[in-house]
Amino acid sequence: xxxxxxxxxxxxxxxxxxxxxxxxxxxxxxxxxxxxxxxxxxxxxxxxxxxxxxxxxxxxxxxxxxxxxxxxxxxxxxxxxxxxxxxxxxxxxxxxxxxxxxxxxxxxxxxxxxxxxxxxxxxxxxxxxxxxxxxxxxxxxxxxxxxxxxxxxxxxxxxxxxxxxxxxxxxxxxxx
Amino acid sequence: xxxxxxxxxxxxxxxxxxxxxxxxxxxxxxxxxxxxxxxxxxxxxxxxxxxxxxxxxxxxxxxxxxxxxxxxxxxxxxxxxxxxxxxxxxxxxxxxxxxxxxxxxxxxxxxxxxxxxxxxxxxxxxxxxxxxxxxxxxxxxxxxxxxxxxxxxxxxxxxxxxxxxxxxxxxxxxxxxxxxxxxxxxxxxxxxxxxxxxxxxxxxxxxxxxxxxxxxxxxxxxxxxxxxxxxxxxxxxxxxxxxxxxxxxxxxxxxxxxxxxxxxxxxxxxxxxxxxxxxxxxxxxxxxxxxxxxxxxxxxxxxxxxxxxxxxxxxxxxxxxxxxxxxxxxxxx
Numbered sequence: 365x366x367x368x369x370x371x372x373x374x375x376x377x378x379x380x381x382x383x384x385x386x387x388x389x390x391x392x393x394x395x396x397x398x399x400x401x402x403x404x405x406x407x408x409x410x411x412x413x414x415x416x417x418x419x420x421x422x423x424x425x426x427x428x429x430x431x432x433x434x435x436x437x438x439x440x441x442x443x444x445x446x447x448x449x450x451x452x453x454x455x456x457x458x459x460x461x462x463x464x465x466x467x468x469x470x471x472x473x474x475x476x477x478x479x480x481x482x483x484x485x486x487x488x489x490x491x492x493x494x495x496x497x498x499x500x501x502x503x504x505x506x507x508x509x510x511x512x513x514x515x516x517x518x519x520x521x522x523x524x525x526x527x528x529x530x531x532x533x534x535x536x537x538x539x540x
Numbered sequence: 541x542x543x544x545x546x547x548x549x550x551x552x553x554x555x556x557x558x559x560x561x562x563x564x565x566x567x568x569x570x571x572x573x574x575x576x577x578x579x580x581x582x583x584x585x586x587x588x589x590x591x592x593x594x595x596x597x598x599x600x601x602x603x604x605x606x607x608x609x610x611x612x613x614x615x616x617x618x619x620x621x622x623x624x625x626x627x628x629x630x631x632x633x634x635x636x637x638x639x640x641x642x643x644x645x646x647x648x649x650x651x652x653x654x655x656x657x658x659x660x661x662x663x664x665x666x667x668x669x670x671x672x673x674x675x676x677x678x679x680x681x682x683x684x685x686x687x688x689x690x691x692x693x694x695x696x697x698x699x700x701x702x703x704x705x706x707x708x709x710x711x712x713x714x715x716x717x718x719x720x721x722x723x724x725x726x727x728x729x730x731x732x733x734x735x736x737x738x739x740x741x742x743x744x745x746x747x748x749x750x751x752x753x754x755x756x757x758x759x760x761x762x763x764x765x766x767x768x769x770x771x772x773x774x775x776x777x778x779x780x781x782x783x784x785x786x787x788x789x790x791x792x793x794x795x796x797x798x799x800x801x802x803x804x805x806x807x808x809x810x811x812x813x814x815x816x817x818x819x820x821x822x823x824x825x826x827x828x829x830x831x832x833x834x835x836x837x838x839x840x841x842x843x844x845x846x847x848x849x850x851x852x853x854x855x856x857x858x859x860x861x862x863x864x865x866x867x868x869x870x871x872x873x
Contacts, residue, residue, distance in 0.1 A: 372694075379694050379707045379721075382571055389567040397560045407563050418570045478559040481552050500553040501560060528549045535552070 370512065374431035377422070385425075389418050392438050395497040399442045402486035405474045417442040435502065435512045436494045446486075484534040485527075492527035495520055632814055634806040640747050642754045644868045652858060681712045683732040691726060703746075703854070749848045750856055758847040759856070759868060764840055766862065771802055771835040772826070780834075783822055795819040838862035 368376070368384075370391070376384035393414055400413035421438045428437055474482075485496050491513075498504045498512065506524070510517040643649045685691060691708040705721040722735070723742060729735040753759060770783040782802040785795065796816040806812060825831035843857040860867055 375692075375694050375709045379709070380697075381695060386567045386571050389570055390565070393565060393567065394557065394560055397563050398556070401560060410563060411566050411569075415566045415570055415573070418566065419573055422570070474559050474563075477552070478556040481556040482560075496553075501557050503557075531549050531552075535549075 369432065370434040371431035374425060374428065374434050377425060385418075385422055388434060388438075392435055392502060393418070394503070395435075395439060395501040396442045398482055398485065398497055398501040399439060399493075400446055401474050401479060402482040403446055405476070405479045407472045407474075410474070413442065413445050417445045420445070430514075432512065433514065435498060439494055439497055440490075443490075480535065481531075484531050487534055488527050488530055491515075492523045492530065495523040496527045496531075499524055632800075632812050634808050634810045634812075636808055638743075640751070642751050644754055644759075645757045647868070650858075650867055678712065682710065685710050685712065686726065686732045686735065687730065689727065693725070693727075697721070746854075750846055750854070753846045753848050754856075754868065759844045761842065761866060761868070762845050762855075763843040764866070765843075767839050767841060769837045769839070770822075770833055771837065773832045773834055775830050775832055781831075785819060792819060797822050840864065842866060842868075844868065 368387075370388065373384045373388050377388070396414045396417055397410055400410040400417075404410055404413075417438065421441050424441070428434065485493055488496060494513065495509055498509045499506070504512065506517050506520050509515075509520045513520065515523075639651065641649050641651045691710050693706060694709050695707045697705050697707065703723055705723060706725050707721045708726060710720070722739075724735065724738055726735065729738065768785050770785070772781050772783055773779070774781060780802040782800045782804060784798040784800070795818070797819050798814065798816055799822075800814045801812055822831065826833060839859050839861055841857060841859045843855060845853050846856045847853050858867060
């Protein structure tokens with residue numbers, strides 16, 4: 365990964381450098397997968413949502429007022445895509461307890477435990493959700509998230525702390 | 541999975557991340573789709589104006605046609621990547637006419653001309669006066685940013701005409717950044733007028749260098765394209781339009797056509813509204829009786845590699861009617 369900032373990559377993309385957009389995708393697709401995975405366990409469905417998210421992001425890139433906010437911006441697009449996807453197709457797959465029935469297909473699905481976690485993340489208020497996605501799925505430090513979201517590091521830390529508390533509550537009773 | 545211990549959530553997150561990381565990346569698919577669909581990205585509200593050469597033995601009749609052909613090629617084939625992104629309505633202002641000529645060895649003089657047009661990317665529902673006033677304001681802002689050197693060089697790429705193209709990001713007062721390219725680095729200019737003078741000089745020097753190379757036979761035909769354009773009548777308005785089908789490698793159903801008012805003759809300073817639509821939607825409009833084809837005009841666009849005196853090879857193109865042969869055929873050494 366290059367040392368260019370998100371803002372520089374956005375600007376380069378606007379200049380026609382598509383590879384720069386590929387780099388932005390590389391930075392945020394795990395977080396986008398995680399968000400998309402909150403409503404589906406099948407890889408293909410998750411990837412479809414992620415693709416639509418990044419294509420829409422590319423098309424709307426010029427409307428991004430502050431290029432340094434690309435990360436939280438693309439996650440908000442993804443959240444809308446997830447909501448749209450839910451409205452436009454059959455209900456998401458129910459969690460399966462019949463592991464044998466899933467057989468080989470299991471390789472191309474998220475685990476039930478993962479979807480449980482992701483579903484809980486989806487329920488968080490937006491600032492907490494973005495912080496969690498960037499921290500745990502984007503792999504960013506608190507300071508980096510602070511830069512990406514234009515918030516003090518202390519505020520990000522507070523979001524993460526509250527998010528963990530909320531997740532404990534949301535996931536209570538679901539221990540394996 | 542334990543989730544009620546102090547580190548239970550952390551562990552659950554790590555495991556979830558490891559699971560998510562098994563999903564194959566979508567980056568390649570997205571970039572492929574962006575490329576094939578020419579999805580819009582860049583806001584390019586001021587196009588660096590460009591002109592193209594075309595053979596003038598039928599100038600009076602076909603002048604505008606060839607300009608359109610050139611613009612089309614620029615949009616769909618030979619121009620910078622920025623051009624690929626334009627799908628919206630554009631407003632085009634007719635610039636001054638530029639004339640020059642080339643004479644291949646042992647051949648007759650070929651008169652060439654083009655127009656130094658300016659294209660403005662505008663919202664689809666913009667009316668003429670709004671687009672005009674917006675453009676004037678944006679142009680003032682743009683010139684101010686040039687004078688105050690409020691821009692940032694972000695990359696240098698090869699331009700459509702063979703020379704380098706310098707891309708800069710500007711952030712106007714409305715806060716929405718945009719990018720555009722220039723054939724000369726901006727930093728050395730105090731004003732937009734200074735840049736335009738330098739660019740005109742650069743163009744004149746380029747013309748002279750190409751004239752010399754062609755006169756000495758240092759050129760090679762590298763491509764010829766055939767571009768159809770359909771003259772149609774909109775129904776029920778009766779408005780005549782010119783529908784260009786560009787040269788692209790896109791699948792037929794994804795091709796965008798370029799629609800302009802017809803006839804194409806315009807006076808300097810005159811604005812026209814142009815837009816793009818899917819080729820399949822054009823066909824549907826015809827099938828539905830909303831658009832009536834009246835005629836088709838086919839032109840050929842000839843492209844050469846021209847070797848300048850300093851050994852540099854540049855692309856040079858000219859458009860002719862479909863019944864014209866290679867304008868430089870049999871003339872090169």
